Structures are given as C-alpha cells and as structure tokens.
Amino acid sequence: MLTRRHFELLAGTGLVGLAATTLAGRTASAETAKTLRIGYQKAGLLAVARRETSIEKRLAADGVAVTWVEFAAGPPLLEALNVRAIDFGWTGDAPPIFAQAAGANLVYVGAAPSNGKGEAIIVKDGSPVKAVADLKGKKIAVTKGSSAHNLLVAALEKAGIAFADITPVYLSPADAAAAFASDSVDAWSIWDPFLALAEARQPVRLLTTTADTIAVNTYLLANKTFAGANPAIVTKTIAGLGDTADWANAHRSDVAAALTEITGVPSGPQTVAVERAVYGILPLTDEIIAGQQVTADRFFKLGLIPKPITVSDAVWSAPKA
Secondary structure (H helix, E strand, O other): OOOHHHHHHHOOOOOHHHHHHHHHOHHHOOOOOOEEEEEEEOOOHHHHHHHHOHHHHHHHHHOOEEEEEEEOOHHHHHHHHHOOOOOEEEEOOHHHHHHHHOOOOEEEEEEEEOOHHHEEEEEEOOOOOOOHHHHOOOEEEEOOOOHHHHHHHHHHHHHOOOHHHOEEEEOOHHHHHHHHHOOOOOEEEEEOOHHHHHHHHOOEEEEEEHHHHOOOEEEEEEEHHHHHHOHHHHHHHHHHHHHHHHHHHHOHHHHHHHHHHHHOOOHHHHHHHHHOOOOOOEOOOHHHHHHHHHHHHHHHHOOOOOOOOOHHHHEOOOOOO
C-alpha cells in the first residue's frame, strides 16, 4: 500500500506520478512488462550504463523500453522499489538490510564490488582526531542506512569503540558536506564522488576506508513481484550491466568524462573517483550472502534495525534455462 509517508519520500524525485501510475496499473503486474524502470544514483555503474544504453540494447529485441529515475542515495531508491515506483536498482550494502527489516517487497538479484577505496571516514587535516579510536565522543556525519553507515559501525567496532560513544548526525550527502565544511561535525563517513569532492575542496585526512575495514559488496536489487513476473528482463538487465562493466574497466578516461557530464562533478575529482573504482558484476555466492548476513546481525545487535533478518530469504533464484 502506498502511504502518505511513501509519497513524501518520493516527492522531489519525480516519482509521485510514477507511483500513482503504479497504483492504477497494479492489476496488470502479472503480465510481462513492456517498460523497465531503473533507479540509479549519479555515480557508479548504472549511471554509465544509462549513457552507454547497454541495457536498452539487451532488451530491444523483446520490445522492452527503459526509463531512468535518479536518486541521491540508496534508502529512498529502495522505498521506491518497494512500492513498485521503480523495478530495478543498485545500492550499497546497508540499504537492503534496512529495507528487508522493514518488510520491503524486494530481492537481491546480483552483486558488484564495494566502493573500496572510494568510501572513507574523513576529518579535516588540522583535526586533533588522528585515528578511528579518537572518534569517541565526537559528532560524525553519515547518511542513515547507507553503505557509509555500515563503514562507520564496522570501523568503530574494529577500533573497540561502542557506537553509543559517538554522536551520529544523520544527513544527506549534500547537507553533510555543508556540515563538514562549517565544522558542525568532527568527521564524515562518505562515498565517491562526494569523497573526492571533499578532498578537492579542503585538505582532509582519511581515517580509514571500506577497503581497509570490512569485506562487503554492493547489490543489484529488483522489486520481488516484478522479478517473479519478468525473470528474462532481470537476467538481460544484469547481462547489460556486465557489458558496461567490461567497457568501463577498459575505458576509464571515457567513464570519467561521461560521469563529469552526468553529475556536474568537476573532472579532477571525478577522475579520482573513477580511477579508484572497481567495476564488475558478481553472482550471489554463499560467501557474499554470508558477508551480508554478518552486517545484518551487526545492525540488529546495535538496535539499528528492529528485528533480526535472514538475508538469504530475500535472494532471488533465477529460473534455469
């Protein structure tokens, strides 16, 4: 059911009309779709795939059109996925855990490498904070439910600092950038290209990165009802993203130029972000799912999600050819 809260979350993303259309057309949900609605962020593989039309090329023979809807972060993207305002999307590791704990109607359909060196906890260069252990008692900006949230939790755990011993300041990336610049917070946990932008705007120090802290992945997700009714579309979409990943790894300067055009991020920071990115599509192995389960269990232990979840319950099984 689409609630007032859902419409408030969708407002400003251009999705209210799509959500209304979803309500009106729900009776046709069991039929093979003629349009695939993809939620994406202004960074990463999906943004490149949109420009390269790799998914459109895979689906053209089936007469399936593709529409694209932009989001600032993973949590609102998954809200839209849950209510069938979009059909497919990509996020970091944490948003699907929060969504599954809330009973969202979604499934994992694939994985990709993590942000790795492109996600970090940073402080200004003159900060007295020299290591993650020094964050005790400090205010840290982070987007709630994001992959950077998981990085913060895991880094504190590794340093022997209780999450209750810091003050998380939950902000969108844009608001967090302003808070960091004005010294309203002591540190910031954030991902590229926002990380690269912060590094370009002022001298900063990286306390730790995802690559140095925790083994995680990012994920391709689909609305569960859509995936069940349209397995071929999901499979071909994943293949199209594989095409994009192959191209991106071989054409990084072109990727940087494309993302500069898409995002408006200056070419310098965008090039930095692209050079440290890892592009690829991975199957959902038992090892990957087990790693995601560790994150889910950590979040429940800290009271960040209301109940324990079993990640494998939300893993899609593609039909065998």
